[in-house]
Amino acid sequence: MEIGVGLLGTRFMGKAHSHAYRSMTTFMGLKVKPRLVAIYGRDPEYTRYVKEAYGYEKYYLDWRELLKDPEVEVVDNSLPNFLHKKPCIEALEMGKSVICEKPLARSLDEALEMLKAAVKAGVTHGVIFNKRWFPAVQLAKKLIEEGALGKILHFRFAYHQDWGADPELSLTWRFKRETAGYGVLGDQGSHVIDMIRFLIGDIDEVIALSSIDVAERKLEDKMEKVDVEDSVAVLMKLRNRAFGVMEASRYSLGRKNYFVFEIYGEEGSLYFNMERLNELWFYKRESEGFTRIFVTEKTHPFYEKFWPAGHTIGWVESFILQLYHFLLAVKKGEEFRPNFYDGAVVNAVMDAVYESIKERKWVKVKKTVV
Numbered sequence: 001m002e003i004g005v006g007l008l009g010t011r012f013m014g015k016a017h018s019h020a021y022r023s024m025t026t027f028m029g030l031k032v033k034p035r036l037v038a039i040y041g042r043d044p045e046y047t048r049y050v051k052e053a054y055g056y057e058k059y060y061l062d063w064r065e066l067l068k069d070p071e072v073e074v075v076d077n078s079l080p081n082f083l084h085k086k087p088c089i090e091a092l093e094m095g096k097s098v099i100c101e102k103p104l105a106r107s108l109d110e111a112l113e114m115l116k117a118a119v120k121a122g123v124t125h126g127v128i129f130n131k132r133w134f135p136a137v138q139l140a141k142k143l144i145e146e147g148a149l150g151k152i153l154h155f156r157f158a159y160h161q162d163w164g165a166d167p168e169l170s171l172t173w174r175f176k177r178e179t180a181g182y183g184v185l186g187d188q189g190s191h192v193i194d195m196i197r198f199l200i201g202d203i204d205e206v207i208a209l210s211s212i213d214v215a216e217r218k219l220e221d222k223m224e225k226v227d228v229e230d231s232v233a234v235l236m237k238l239r240n241r242a243f244g245v246m247e248a249s250r251y252s253l254g255r256k257n258y259f260v261f262e263i264y265g266e267e268g269s270l271y272f273n274m275e276r277l278n279e280l281w282f283y284k285r286e287s288e289g290f291t292r293i294f295v296t297e298k299t300h301p302f303y304e305k306f307w308p309a310g311h312t313i314g315w316v317e318s319f320i321l322q323l324y325h326f327l328l329a330v331k332k333g334e335e336f337r338p339n340f341y342d343g344a345v346v347n348a349v350m351d352a353v354y355e356s357i358k359e360r361k362w363v364k365v366k367k368t369v370v
């Protein structure tokens with residue numbers, strides 16, 4: 001069955017999502033087949049080029065025109081954060097299914113408006129938290145659910161990159177609260193928060209610190225103030241009483257895409273590093289050191305869809321897996337997770353982090369209810 005996809009966004013995520021749609025049936029089979037109906041971009045020449053290069057039938061220079069296209073059944077929003085709310089809500093009001101990039105919104109209030117519209121529309125909705133779909137992360141979840149770690153006591157999650165350490169980098173939408181909502185907390189930290197929830201449980205209370213490491217950046221000919229953080233550290237308590245720390249920075253020299261977690265339970269521990277994403281390290285009480293599990297056997301979650309054992313997959317395959325499962329849910333008219341509710345919960349945590357930084361105290365995460 002074919003599903004007509006309309007993609008908003010042509011650059012980093014536009015490319016990753018288009019690649020995923022194009023190679024989806026190669027790996028996942030024919031249960032659901034994306035039809036690349038249209039792509040929206042604001043730069044005419046580049047949008048015309050990506051229409052051809054990414055393989056879309058049409059292109060639009062106005063996102064509302066793409067939404068109105070009757071052949072577009074699913075709207076994929078890969079635009080910057082300040083362009084999540086309006087296109088998503090308008091698409092939902094037209095009865096289209098919507099998948100939106102993370103973070104869902106620039107604040108919990110904005111996320112709740114989006115969640116309300118999604119619930120009212122009664123269609124399938126999702127948020128891209130693609131890291132959930134790494135086979136090693138799926139295996140970690142399975143081990144935790146089977147009780148291999150026993151009760152989880154504490155954890156450390158970190159996501160470090162260093163592109164923000166370049167002072168010559170101009171002031172893009174990522175460096176302003178108005179356009180991004182948050183700094184590194186929304187950019188990298190939203191993945192971390194979602195992963196903590198996915199693997200361990202809901203976050204109840206936080207206390208945090210942050211810093212802006214490059215105060216001004218060039219915007220055209222003049223220097224403009226950066227008003228969102230480059231680095232953040234959060235101490236957190238979960239509802240299930242586990243506690244831990246998360247860090248995120250885009251000014252960690254030498255770290256390119258260093259997303260790591262360590263989870264410690266009464267019976268065992270897990271360690272994962274996204275720069276080696278085909279591996280999960282597992283320690284069981286009384287074993288002699290950690291065991292490196294190379295998650296490329298066909299018995300490992302989702303791995304059978306790809307290559308023979310040992311051939312490894314990369315970051316881009318997580319988009320194939322997430323978008324495939326989303327389209328399958330659309331086809332069946334089912335709920336998909338992570339959805340706008342999960343996205344809004346991440347916003348609730350991030351808003352609590354901001355309040356904690358401002359007030360210099362522990363802050364309870366608000367309940368996500370609409």
Ligand SMILES: NC(=O)c1ccc[n+]([C@@H]2O[C@H](COP(=O)([O-])OP(=O)(O)OC[C@H]3O[C@@H](n4cnc5c(N)ncnc54)[C@H](O)[C@@H]3O)[C@@H](O)[C@H]2O)c1
Pocket residue numbers: 009010011012013014041042043078079080081083101102103128129130173186187
């Ligand atoms: N899941 C992930 O791993 C991941 C990674 C990177 C980014 N993201 C998310 O994806 C979204 C897009 O990020 P990106 O890195 O692709 O951004 P980008 O800056 O590379 O591209 C954004 C797209 O939006 C367009 N755009 C920018 N400003 C616009 C405006 N004023 N009006 C209309 N269009 C405009 C750009 O032309 C481009 O097509 C963000 O929400 C981001 O948080 C997710």
